[in-house]
Amino acid sequence: MDKINIGLLGLGTVGAGVAAILLDPQGRHPLLADMALRRVGVRSLHKPRALHLPAGILTTDLVGLVQDPDIHIVVEVMGGLEPARSLILQAIQQGKHVVTANKAVLARYGAELWQAAREKGVYVLMEGAVGGGIPIIHPLKQALGANRLTRILGIVNGTTNFILTQMEAAGMDFAAALATAQSLGYAEADPRADVDGEDAADKIAILATLAFGVQVVRDEVYCEGIGGIEPVDLQYAERLGFRVKLLALAQRQGEALDIRVHPTLIPRSHPLASVQGVQNAIVLGGDPVGEVMLQGPGAGAGPTASAVVGDIVNVAATLRANSGYHPLLGATGAIPTRRLPMDEVHTRFYTRVLTQDRPGVIGQLGTSFGRHGVSLESVVQIGRQEELAEIVVVTHQVREGDFWLALEEIRQFAAVMAIPTVLRVWS
Amino acid sequence: MDKINIGLLGLGTVGAGVAAILLDPQGRHPLLADMALRRVGVRSLHKPRALHLPAGILTTDLVGLVQDPDIHIVVEVMGGLEPARSLILQAIQQGKHVVTANKAVLARYGAELWQAAREKGVYVLMEGAVGGGIPIIHPLKQALGANRLTRILGIVNGTTNFILTQMEAAGMDFAAALATAQSLGYAEADPRADVDGEDAADKIAILATLAFGVQVVRDEVYCEGIGGIEPVDLQYAERLGFRVKLLALAQRQGEALDIRVHPTLIPRSHPLASVQGVQNAIVLGGDPVGEVMLQGPGAGAGPTASAVVGDIVNVAATLRANSGYHPLLGATGAIPTRRLPMDEVHTRFYTRVLTQDRPGVIGQLGTSFGRHGVSLESVVQIGRQEELAEIVVVTHQVREGDFWLALEEIRQFAAVMAIPTVLRVWS
Numbered sequence: 001m002d003k004i005n006i007g008l009l010g011l012g013t014v015g016a017g018v019a020a021i022l023l024d025p026q027g028r029h030p031l032l033a034d035m036a037l038r039r040v041g042v043r044s045l046h047k048p049r050a051l052h053l054p055a056g057i058l059t060t061d062l063v064g065l066v067q068d069p070d071i072h073i074v075v076e077v078m079g080g081l082e083p084a085r086s087l088i089l090q091a092i093q094q095g096k097h098v099v100t101a102n103k104a105v106l107a108r109y110g111a112e113l114w115q116a117a118r119e120k121g122v123y124v125l126m127e128g129a130v131g132g133g134i135p136i137i138h139p140l141k142q143a144l145g146a147n148r149l150t151r152i153l154g155i156v157n158g159t160t161n162f163i164l165t166q167m168e169a170a171g172m173d174f175a176a177a178l179a180t181a182q183s184l185g186y187a188e189a190d191p192r193a194d195v196d197g198e199d200a201a202d203k204i205a206i207l208a209t210l211a212f213g214v215q216v217v218r219d220e221v222y223c224e225g226i227g228g229i230e231p232v233d234l235q236y237a238e239r240l241g242f243r244v245k246l247l248a249l250a251q252r253q254g255e256a257l258d259i260r261v262h263p264t265l266i267p268r269s270h271p272l273a274s275v276q277g278v279q280n281a282i283v284l285g286g287d288p289v290g291e292v293m294l295q296g297p298g299a300g301a302g303p304t305a306s307a308v309v310g311d312i313v314n315v316a317a318t319l320r321a322n323s324g325y326h327p328l329l330g331a332t333g334a335i336p337t338r339r340l341p342m343d344e345v346h347t348r349f350y351t352r353v354l355t356q357d358r359p360g361v362i363g364q365l366g367t368s369f370g371r372h373g374v375s376l377e378s379v380v381q382i383g384r385q386e387e388l389a390e391i392v393v394v395t396h397q398v399r400e401g402d403f404w405l406a407l408e409e410i411r412q413f414a415a416v417m418a419i420p421t422v423l424r425v426w427s
Numbered sequence: 428m429d430k431i432n433i434g435l436l437g438l439g440t441v442g443a444g445v446a447a448i449l450l451d452p453q454g455r456h457p458l459l460a461d462m463a464l465r466r467v468g469v470r471s472l473h474k475p476r477a478l479h480l481p482a483g484i485l486t487t488d489l490v491g492l493v494q495d496p497d498i499h500i501v502v503e504v505m506g507g508l509e510p511a512r513s514l515i516l517q518a519i520q521q522g523k524h525v526v527t528a529n530k531a532v533l534a535r536y537g538a539e540l541w542q543a544a545r546e547k548g549v550y551v552l553m554e555g556a557v558g559g560g561i562p563i564i565h566p567l568k569q570a571l572g573a574n575r576l577t578r579i580l581g582i583v584n585g586t587t588n589f590i591l592t593q594m595e596a597a598g599m600d601f602a603a604a605l606a607t608a609q610s611l612g613y614a615e616a617d618p619r620a621d622v623d624g625e626d627a628a629d630k631i632a633i634l635a636t637l638a639f640g641v642q643v644v645r646d647e648v649y650c651e652g653i654g655g656i657e658p659v660d661l662q663y664a665e666r667l668g669f670r671v672k673l674l675a676l677a678q679r680q681g682e683a684l685d686i687r688v689h690p691t692l693i694p695r696s697h698p699l700a701s702v703q704g705v706q707n708a709i710v711l712g713g714d715p716v717g718e719v720m721l722q723g724p725g726a727g728a729g730p731t732a733s734a735v736v737g738d739i740v741n742v743a744a745t746l747r748a749n750s751g752y753h754p755l756l757g758a759t760g761a762i763p764t765r766r767l768p769m770d771e772v773h774t775r776f777y778t779r780v781l782t783q784d785r786p787g788v789i790g791q792l793g794t795s796f797g798r799h800g801v802s803l804e805s806v807v808q809i810g811r812q813e814e815l816a817e818i819v820v821v822t823h824q825v826r827e828g829d830f831w832l833a834l835e836e837i838r839q840f841a842a843v844m845a846i847p848t849v850l851r852v853w854s
Contacts, residue, residue: 017715021573029572031754127570133716135562135570142569143554143562145456146448146736271722274701288444288729289560293722295698302715309573314755323750327458328741 004316005038007071007096009062009087010078014101014128015040016051017305018075022312023053031316032309041065041078066091073315075308076100077128085109092116092124099311101128101304107202107218110209114331123318123329125311130203131156131280133303134296138310140210140284142328147286149211151251153426156203158278158298159187159194160226160246164263165276168234168243174227186278196225197261200248208250208259211284215334222260222342229263233352233421236382236392237265240350243273247426251285256340265350265425272426343401348377348425350394351407354418357389361415365393368413372406374398388417394425431743432465434498434523436489436514437505441528441555442467443478444732445502449739450480458743459736468492468505493518500742502735503527504555512536519543519551526738528555528731534629534645537636541758550745550756552738557630558583558707560730561723565737567637567711569755574713576638578678580853583630585705585725586614586621587653587673591690592703595661595670601654613705623652624688627675635677635686638711642761649687649769656690660779660848663809663819664692667777670700674853678712683767692777692852699853770828775804775852777821778834781845784816788842792820795840799833801825815844821852 006022008015019040025032040053041062059065066074066087074091076098078084085105091098092113100106106113106129117124127137131154140149155161159181166177178195181187193199201221208216226246237244242265250259266273271293275281280298285291297303318326355361362379369376375396383390395403410416433449435442446467452459467480468489486492493501493514501518503525505511512532518525519540527533533540533556544551554564558581567576582588586608593604605622608614620626628648635643653673664671669692677686693700698720702708707725712718724730745753782788789806796803802823810817822830837843 021715027575031572134719135566135721138570139562139566142741143565143737144733145458145740146733148454269703271701274698276696286733288448289733290724290727290730292561292724294562294719295722296719297717300717303717306571306573306713306716310570313572314569317753317755318748318750321745321751321753323745323753324748326744326748326750328744 003036004034004073004319005036005071006312007039007041007065007068007074008037009041009065009074009076011040011042011049012077013301014077014304014308016049017301018077018308019051019053021305021309029313031313031320034320035312035316038071039065039068062087063090066096067094071096072319073097073099073312075312076102077308079104081105081108088113088124089116092120092122095120095122097122097315098124099308099315100124100126101308103129103199103202103206107205110206111215111334114334117331121325123315124331125314125329126206127311128304128307130206131282131294132296132298132300133306134280134282134294134298136282136294137210139294140207144284144286144289147289149284149286151285152204152207152211152249152282153272154204154207154248154280154282155245155272155275156248156280156282156298157194157200157246158280159191161275162186162278163195164226164244164246167229167231168238171231173231174229195227197223197246200246200261204248204250204259204261208257209334210332211250212252212257213332213335214257214337216257216259217339220339222262224262226263228421230421233423236352237350239382240394241268242266242425243268244423245272245275253340256338258340258345260345263423265423267427270426345400346397347400348395348397348427349403350392350423350425351419352421353391353393353410353416354385354388354420355391356415356417357384357387358415361389362391364413364415365391365410368409369395369406372402374403374406430463431461431500431746432463432498433739434466434468434492434495434501435464436468436492436501436503438467438469438476439504439506440728441504441731441735443476444728445504445735446478446480448732448736456740458740458747461747462739462743465498466492466495489514490517493523494521498523499746500524500526500739502739503529504735506531508532508535515540515551516543519547519549522547522549524549524742525551526735526742527551527553528735530556530626530629530633534632537633538642538761541761544758548752550742551758552741552756553633554738555731555734557633558709558721559723559725559727560733561707561709561721561725563709563721564637566721567634571711571713571716574716576711576713578712579631579634579638579676579709580699581631581634581675581707581709582672582699582702583675583707583709583725584621584627584673585707586618588702589613589705590622591653591671591673594656594658595665598658600658601656622654624650624673627673627688631675631677631686631688635684636761637759638677639679639684640759640762641684641764643684643686644766647766649689651689653690655848657848660850663779664777666809667821668695669693669852670695671850672699672702680767683765685767685772687769687772690850692850694854697853772827773824774827775822775824775854776830777819777850777852778846779848780818780820780837780843781812781815781847782818783842783844784811784814785842788816789818791840791842792818792837795836796822796833799829801830801833
């Protein structure tokens, strides 16, 4: 083949970033000089664009692009479920390699895409789908093969990390911090996918599939957002030696997969606790490597384009090396797995309870937790709200189901007026 | 080929870790089940070893091992310059791929090895040489190809980071912290290669070569150790908002390469400032990715073996894919480059000056720095030592040569009794 021809689907922020790199290869990997941006599929030919593209490569015929016999690699950065999923499938059917940053499609239809790709002997690469510019998929698939991977912990959503950092640093409430994030372009006008944890759930589903070779049912990922967190909880967490982060987590638990996204108290000495603002970071745990953490800009045109083009370079390298199907780039099989039910999860908890200020309440709480096998690390009357005592309980590792049974009982106590916050604690 | 046969040179800590993984592939990358540990080269057959090896694979005939026609990949984890260098070269001449963790050989003879490897069409992989278990070489060569790389900053020596963390946390002096490190097995009986910065210099030389495609003359890497740092400097750094780390740094400066290792004040808000104990961390800066940081255990049998075996898996993958010479695994050319002389480096400085306690001294210092174009951020009388005033100066970015001229002048002032510490400041 002469040049390696790229067809690009989507010319939004990331697409424009990808095109800009492909059109300006100087000083980057030499393989980039060996490629041509052949066609760019967009919704409208007439939208004004800052990027200067070669004449005639823009097209609205997206199906024509994925079926163009001259195109070797299809790069999908349109986002959304459809038509992205169908276009990726058609590209695969045409024997084209695919590079995508589409976390929503991968989290829901990954197994379908990977199977189709295996059958056609093509690659579906996805470094841009998780962690923006951080090399994470690549190390997972290609550098850590010696390991039995055990655990993934990540701050994989920059919007929520920015909001939590703002709430903590400036004492803002959630609504004010969200408004700040929106005004800076770090949060969408409709922020639900981010603040409800759905974006993070897409990402941890993809990472768990790659790390453990299991098939994750996206809708089974337990997902809890940050909308209910009050500034006072961040202050108490700080006093107790923690920071609050939206943690995405996947770990093997026997034959089951413990996979969840929720706000979490993380000890200040843990590397993830230092991850500030829109940064992302992912900790990979394995035997014998121990734990490695990869950190960087989790979103944005430049970082995500870096990841997408890195994947293009990887495909191009195997093409230029006349390689057969490469075992480290190819999709691994995804074995169905049982998700560990939340009741069976073992975790620590932080909970804040408002009670009438009278003797014996702390004893009552302790007795009730104890009866359900919930071992406590600390029970502290940490503050007051008007007439009420504010009690913060931190547990040891407990079975989640036991904790909720105890809490249900405690909620019935006459002295207990409210339980405003329950958060999990990492350790 | 039937199995992919591995010849292992060295059965010390890392070698034993590598052998243990190869002999127990279950649950790791499937390619590991497709390999055989064929021969293990050691100095003595009779040394007692914890690891149980298959009968008959131990040998003291190291040359025989690298010339064995049945061996496909030679793994060199003996360390030291010779015979490691010669054995690697012979393995290459025999058309074998090489995986090595030998930073000393790579930093000094890398160009020779890579050229030989290119000519024979084999790979020399080296993930274990830098950063222990952290995937760093791999992301650099294979995941960040879209970028123009601009800068590498690293904490790449766990021993010195442990010592500095101890000095800071426990207020120990250098000798006591070193003794603690030695008692815990984090420092060698002869700790010079670590504490003098030579080990870090080896590593940054390798990283700079890979990131920038330049040939680094190892002996030209500027190298300053941590032996001269006093606890009081760590305290003052803390008060000024910094932590002190042994920083290894390489960045392009026009056509020249700014490459150096020295203790450095790093702002507490910088991710590298949070790297504690024996951890390593490396920041890669590039356009358009911005900065990514990779962090993890920088040494130890498990982490380093993880990196070495990861490389073996990469070579095995190209063999199983019948790949031609793979452009991302192959050595890149190393173009000779000019090292930026230290006088031309631009950096900030921290210096501690002991002066007689009399009026006008701070003005004198300021005037002298100003005369040499050294712009100051702060001059503070921060403490006293017996009769003397202890003045700490922090500069803006200045030309290093100008700073030293000013300091030479200041040293002559009658009121200046001593200048115990000069450290560079990162920002």
